[in-house]
Amino acid sequence: MPYVHIRITREGASAEAKRELIAGVTDLLQRVLGKNPATTVVTIDEVDMDNWGIGGLPVAEFRAAQAQQETQR
Amino acid sequence: MPYVHIRITREGASAEAKRELIAGVTDLLQRVLGKNPATTVVTIDEVDMDNWGIGGLPVAEFRAAQAQQETQR
Amino acid sequence: MPYVHIRITREGASAEAKRELIAGVTDLLQRVLGKNPATTVVTIDEVDMDNWGIGGLPVAEFRAAQAQQETQR
Amino acid sequence: MPYVHIRITREGASAEAKRELIAGVTDLLQRVLGKNPATTVVTIDEVDMDNWGIGGLPVAEFRAAQAQQETQR
Amino acid sequence: MPYVHIRITREGASAEAKRELIAGVTDLLQRVLGKNPATTVVTIDEVDMDNWGIGGLPVAEFRAAQAQQETQR
Amino acid sequence: MPYVHIRITREGASAEAKRELIAGVTDLLQRVLGKNPATTVVTIDEVDMDNWGIGGLPVAEFRAAQAQQETQR
Structure with a gap:
């Protein structure tokens, strides 16, 4: 009787994708x-994207910063 | 100073019902x-119902499957 | 199919007390x-008591501060 | 690689405030x-305010009760 | 950058099993x-088993009750 | 009345460090x-270290893999 809680950023995961997560886990x-x-x-x-932080930044800014780093390499 | 977190499916619990849960716990x-x-x-x-799984299925499908089993008994 | 998570300080709750919490909720x-x-x-x-904070203090210090306040009234 | 989850009442925290929480933590x-x-x-x-309880009451009622106590002192 | 939290009863899951859960999720x-x-x-x-309830009972009692039901069928 | 839950790997954080986390948050x-x-x-x-995964690996293995990458650069 396990209990699994999955947190993801809200970016339009479809009902079908969630169904696959539930079945897969x-x-x-x-x-x-x-x-x-x-x-x-x-x-x-x-x-919500504003409510998720990584690297000390909201996730959208974090991704933008990472994309810029990639470009500059 | 306990902390209690209650997760339920979103199915229109009234403010009064939530009030009773808070008082009761x-x-x-x-x-x-x-x-x-x-x-x-x-x-x-x-x-949200799509975000709750049990028995490997989203809860709405799980309930439908159970209801069908009951009928077939 | 609700899911309830109860967090309490570790202070020797008995198996019987936990049984009552489970049944009661x-x-x-x-x-x-x-x-x-x-x-x-x-x-x-x-x-663990060290891992629970309230009022900006570990719970044991918080209680001690409150008890002292009571005494001084 | 810590993980921090912050729960607050929904009362219009700005994106900027959330940004400060993420950076600060x-x-x-x-x-x-x-x-x-x-x-x-x-x-x-x-x-949501209806979904947050303290002192056995939804938080809005709890605050109203506290404000009244202050007034009556 | 998802975050997944898995709760299971403490029944001796091996480091290898946990490794598989982490990789699989x-x-x-x-x-x-x-x-x-x-x-x-x-x-x-x-x-801990004492801290997990289902069907209004600690999980060990729940399983014992279910096993008995199976036997009586 | 916020509630903050901090998850870290168990690596001997002192009572004083936890005190600072509580005060700081x-x-x-x-x-x-x-x-x-x-x-x-x-x-x-x-x-526990075995119970924390990142990059599809238990955290100790993840760190070892990262350290090796650093060495090979």
Whole structure:
């Protein structure tokens, strides 16, 4: 009866993609640990871009900074 | 000073129902563990149906599958 | 199929107390929102005192400060 | 590579304020524990007022009750 | 840069099993949503049996009750 | 009344360091958003190295792989 919480940036993940995440994680827990799929719960939290930070920056700025670095190499 | 996080599917829980959850959980922690209600924090996270999985399926499909099983018994 | 996560300071809550929390929260969600107890999951996270802060202080110091205030009134 | 999750009531925090939270938390973890900012992740969860409880009450009622107490002193 | 938190009961999952969970979830997010593995973070929380409830019971009692039901069928 | 949850790898953070994290986060939320320190709660979750993954690997292996890359440049 595992519980899995997935946080991703809100960027238009389709219902089909979420369906695949739910099925994939549930399957993984069954294969690796023998967990019963019937009681495996998965929740997906789509977080607004402004509310996600990495490298000390909101994620959009972080990506822009990284893209610029790539260009300058 | 407990902290309680409640995740439910987003299906129109009323403000009154949430009020009862907050009061009920706070009361429970006081009765069982003597926790001070003044510093007990409760948050409720209403999760879109597409973002909640159980049994390897999005919850709406899981319920439909269960309802069909009941019918076929 | 709600999911509830309870965080409390680690101060020796008994197995019986945790049992009451699990039963009480599950019952509350059934009464208030009609949630199915069979698929209600509750987890309890006991957090070391050093790892819990309130009022900008570790909880033990916070309580000591509050007790002193009470005395001085 | 720490992960920090900040929950606040949804009361119109600006993108700039969230930017400061992300930068501030990332900086704090570097200063105190030497954590690498590049892999520090911060997420901010803005919770509807109805979904946040303290003192056994939804937060708006809690604040109103506190304001009244102040007035009556 | 997704963040995934996996909660399971503490029942002796091996380091190798956890390694497979980490690899499997990271791979799944890349395949389904094109997420960059380099910044995908996975944490695993092993919860003591007494601290995990389902069906209104601590998980050990829940399993015992279910096993008995199976026997009586 | 914000709630902040900090997850770090368990690598011997001292009580003093945790104290600084609690004070620093509480102060940050007051400065940036005017949040009341008295009701700001901070919890710190120290996660075993085996239970933390990044880049599809347990964190110890990830660091070793990165150190080797640095050497080979």
